[in-house]
Amino acid sequence: MTSDTVKNTNEAPVQQEKPAASYSALSGNEAVAQAMRQIEPVVVAAYPITPQTDIVQNFSAFVADGLVRTEFILVESEHSAMSAVVGAAASGVRAMTATASNGLALMYEVLHITSGLRLPVVMPVVARALSAPINIHCDHSDFFGVRDAGWIQLMSEDAQEAYDNTLQAVLIAEDPDVLLPVMVGLDGFVTSHSIENVALLKDGVVKDFLGKHRPHTNLLDPENPVTVGPLALQDSYFEFKRQQAEGLRSAARVIDEVAARFEGISGRQYRRIETFNTDDAEAIIITCGSTAGTARYALQRLRQKGLKVGLIKVRCITPFPAHEVRQAVAGARSVAVLDRSMETVTEGGPLFVSVAAALAASGGKPPIMRSYIYGLGGRDIHLSHLDEVYRSLLDTSTDRQPADVSPQVEFLGTH
Amino acid sequence: MVTAKELASRPERFYPGHRACSGCGFPQAIRFVLKAARNPVVVSVATGCLEVTSTAYPYTAWNCSFIHSAFENTAATMSGIVGAYEGLKRFKGDDNRQLDFIAFGGDGGSYDIGFQALSGAMERGHDFLYVCYDNGSYANTGVQRSGATPRGAHTTTTPAGDRSHGKPQFRKDLTGIIAAHNIPYVAQSAISHWRDVVTKAEKGLAVKGPAFLNIMAPCRLTWGTPPEETIDVTRHAVESCFWPLYEVEDGNWVLNFRPKKKRSFIDWLRRQRRFSHLFRKEKENVNLLQELEDEVENRWKRLLERCQEPH
Numbered sequence: 001m002t003s004d005t006v007k008n009t010n011e012a013p014v015q016q017e018k019p020a021a022s023y024s025a026l027s028g029n030e031a032v033a034q035a036m037r038q039i040e041p042v043v044v045a046a047y048p049i050t051p052q053t054d055i056v057q058n059f060s061a062f063v064a065d066g067l068v069r070t071e072f073i074l075v076e077s078e079h080s081a082m083s084a085v086v087g088a089a090a091s092g093v094r095a096m097t098a099t100a101s102n103g104l105a106l107m108y109e110v111l112h113i114t115s116g117l118r119l120p121v122v123m124p125v126v127a128r129a130l131s132a133p134i135n136i137h138c139d140h141s142d143f144f145g146v147r148d149a150g151w152i153q154l155m156s157e158d159a160q161e162a163y164d165n166t167l168q169a170v171l172i173a174e175d176p177d178v179l180l181p182v183m184v185g186l187d188g189f190v191t192s193h194s195i196e197n198v199a200l201l202k203d204g205v206v207k208d209f210l211g212k213h214r215p216h217t218n219l220l221d222p223e224n225p226v227t228v229g230p231l232a233l234q235d236s237y238f239e240f241k242r243q244q245a246e247g248l249r250s251a252a253r254v255i256d257e258v259a260a261r262f263e264g265i266s267g268r269q270y271r272r273i274e275t276f277n278t279d280d281a282e283a284i285i286i287t288c289g290s291t292a293g294t295a296r297y298a299l300q301r302l303r304q305k306g307l308k309v310g311l312i313k314v315r316c317i318t319p320f321p322a323h324e325v326r327q328a329v330a331g332a333r334s335v336a337v338l339d340r341s342m343e344t345v346t347e348g349g350p351l352f353v354s355v356a357a358a359l360a361a362s363g364g365k366p367p368i369m370r371s372y373i374y375g376l377g378g379r380d381i382h383l384s385h386l387d388e389v390y391r392s393l394l395d396t397s398t399d400r401q402p403a404d405v406s407p408q409v410e411f412l413g414t415h
Numbered sequence: 416m417v418t419a420k421e422l423a424s425r426p427e428r429f430y431p432g433h434r435a436c437s438g439c440g441f442p443q444a445i446r447f448v449l450k451a452a453r454n455p456v457v458v459s460v461a462t463g464c465l466e467v468t469s470t471a472y473p474y475t476a477w478n479c480s481f482i483h484s485a486f487e488n489t490a491a492t493m494s495g496i497v498g499a500y501e502g503l504k505r506f507k508g509d510d511n512r513q514l515d516f517i518a519f520g521g522d523g524g525s526y527d528i529g530f531q532a533l534s535g536a537m538e539r540g541h542d543f544l545y546v547c548y549d550n551g552s553y554a555n556t557g558v559q560r561s562g563a564t565p566r567g568a569h570t571t572t573t574p575a576g577d578r579s580h581g582k583p584q585f586r587k588d589l590t591g592i593i594a595a596h597n598i599p600y601v602a603q604s605a606i607s608h609w610r611d612v613v614t615k616a617e618k619g620l621a622v623k624g625p626a627f628l629n630i631m632a633p634c635r636l637t638w639g640t641p642p643e644e645t646i647d648v649t650r651h652a653v654e655s656c657f658w659p660l661y662e663v664e665d666g667n668w669v670l671n672f673r674p675k676k677k678r679s680f681i682d683w684l685r686r687q688r689r690f691s692h693l694f695r696k697e698k699e700n701v702n703l704l705q706e707l708e709d710e711v712e713n714r715w716k717r718l719l720e721r722c723q724e725p726h
Contacts, residue, residue, distance in 0.1 A: 042502035043495055071502030073494055076535030080491035083532065086484050087459065087495025093503065095495065113484050219480040219496055220503070220514065222455030229483035230470035 028191035033058030035166035042093035045084035078103035082110035089119035092218030101128035115150030120173030137378020272316035281310025283393035298386035322358035374412035433476035438642020440632030451616035461524030462486035490536035516543035522563035550634035575692035602662035607650035639688020
């Protein structure tokens with residue numbers, strides 16, 4: 001996480017000890033599988049897809065060894081995986097799946113049904129490029145491609161965060177003010193297959209943290225028969241959706257509340273955005289996922305040379321922390337948003353567009369903004385790329401008016 | 416064998432007041448199947464006429480637990496529900512109440528777009544009854560062709576025209592395909608034979624593991640028949656051997672009904688408006704009509720062989 005010479009402007013309290021945890025060398029997928037073992041959903045329905053497959057395989061081993069009592073449904077597609085999870089969650093139990101890339105795309109229809117039925121499902125998504133051309137490596141086109149599906153979306157920087165976010169997601173989803181599914185992103189291969197030192201909480205600590213699931217819908221209760229998923233026409237559909245929007249709005253507060261509780265058991269602090277040296281920064285990079293780590297290292301080296309650079313790592317993609325981003329960016333002269341996906345590329349990447357919308361709502365003079373696309377299909381991003389972005393931002397003329405800057409999308413590291 | 420009187424005394428789970436058309440076939444199928452259940456029921460329904468006519472918010476025709484998710488995933492949705500039920504048994508010990516699980520889909524949701532989810536659920540062996548109410552078209556979207564539409568039928572996507580005799584292909588044999596999954600119980604029935612429907616639903620619910628029941632339930636808009644003829648045109652389909660009643664119990668094929676005297680298949684076509692173009696210039700279509708009749712005869716003979724019945 002935060003290296004010694006980088007100032008975390010969130011002022012995380014220094015933890016003298018990591019309570020109730022043990023360290024293990026785990027890949028991101030193994031860490032997520034451990035979280036799933038500790039959550040012990042009553043139903044897991046999953047279909048293997050690279051680079052998520054390890055999660056399914058690890059969980060299969062937990063089932064085979066009797067470490068979980070979970071009903072593990074090995075479905076014939078991701079569409080059926082999410083459909084089975086909908087059926088299980090509507091039956092009043094914790095239910096999970098995990099997927100990536102084309103599998104997430106195949107689920108698209110049912111993603112909307114899950115959020116529309118207000119089912120508190122948790123799903124790790126191992127971010128991978130979408131076809132075509134087919135490519136199994138990391139980018140965020142899958143994850144950002146489903147931003148409008150009504151799910152809460154948390155993005156993880158490393159295996160530890162993937163584990164921590166997965167546990168927190170359960171309580172976020174089940175909060176009565178939220179009742180929405182949560183997607184936990186981690187970078188394909190970069191995070192999913194890299195082995196890190198991961199602090200796992202003790203099983204009992206997780207169990208106490210998660211508590212008992214108190215479902216709002218239970219198909220298995222015949223004394224209270226309910227019609228789930230009715231036809232809602234012009235006179236009622238809009239009200240269902242209006243209430244759903246309220247759930248997503250409440251999520252921002254609940255995500256922070258759950259993070260505070262999680263800090264109490266883990267010592268690890270989570271916010272919807274993490275800021276580094278933004279207070280006095282002239283040039284700020286905004287990004288998410290594993291690249292935040294590389295960017296932090298680049299920042300550290302440039303700070304040592306006296307350059308006023310800052311970094312914002314966005315953990316909560318949906319609902320987008322517009323207020324927090326506005327505050328963190330205030331005072332900066334120029335901002336670059338680094339997107340690892342292709343959507344809306346003519347106006348900038350999806351994270352760029354979210355940031356731009358957030359800043360457009362602020363009163364003051366907005367900074368110069370640049371959109372960078374990087375790392376599609378697993379293309380490496382190097383320190384030199386991040387140096388290039390920071391230096392380009394610092395070179396930006398102060399008298400240039402933002403209105404004059406047509407949104408120009410730059411591609412980092414293409415041939 | 417259940418009596419009509421006894422059936423009437425059983426709890427009603429699909430209530431009047433739903434918005435299905437007059438003369439629609441599926442409400443009978445749904446009521447008969449639900450009457451067969453002796454435990455509280457959890458129902459999953461595919462998108463289609465059944466769902467849109469029975470759940471218009473804030474009303475519901477369902478006096479039991481009900482979920483509708485999407486068009487192609489009712490079997491997968493039910494997999495998750497049964498999974499939750501089975502999983503809870505392990506979490507809580509064996510104290511679960513007895514429930515019956517029934518998934519309903521039309522022929523669109525079962526033969527075509529929902530076929531993969533159906534096949535997957537049957538292969539995995541979840542303990543529930545899948546019921547297809549087969550009216551031979553995508554009726555809910557305004558009568559388009561499906562894999563269950565008979566050859567020669569006019570639909571809005573296979574309209575009869577100067578160069579078209581309606582749907583060019585013969586229908587898919589879904590019951591036979593599901594039987595090839597080697598599940599404990601597979602059967603074909605029709606709303607004209609209510610006792611047959613109830614008996615088969617009872618058998619399907621009683622077996623451990625998946626069961627499949629394909630019930631002919633006409634859509635009078637698709638078929639082009641008067642509402643008061645729905646039951647008889649269904650009976651005619653059975654008695655002309657177009658839609659035989661049979662069951663496959665643990666791989667054992669049994670014919671449940673053999674007409675003493677076959678009713679004319681050509682007459683069955685003639686009474687439905689969807690085939691009327693074939694009879695406008697009947698002499699020109701005599702070969703096609705013969706092909707349609709031959710196919711019915713061939714399928715009937717193959718069934719007799721499978722059931723070890725004399726020809």
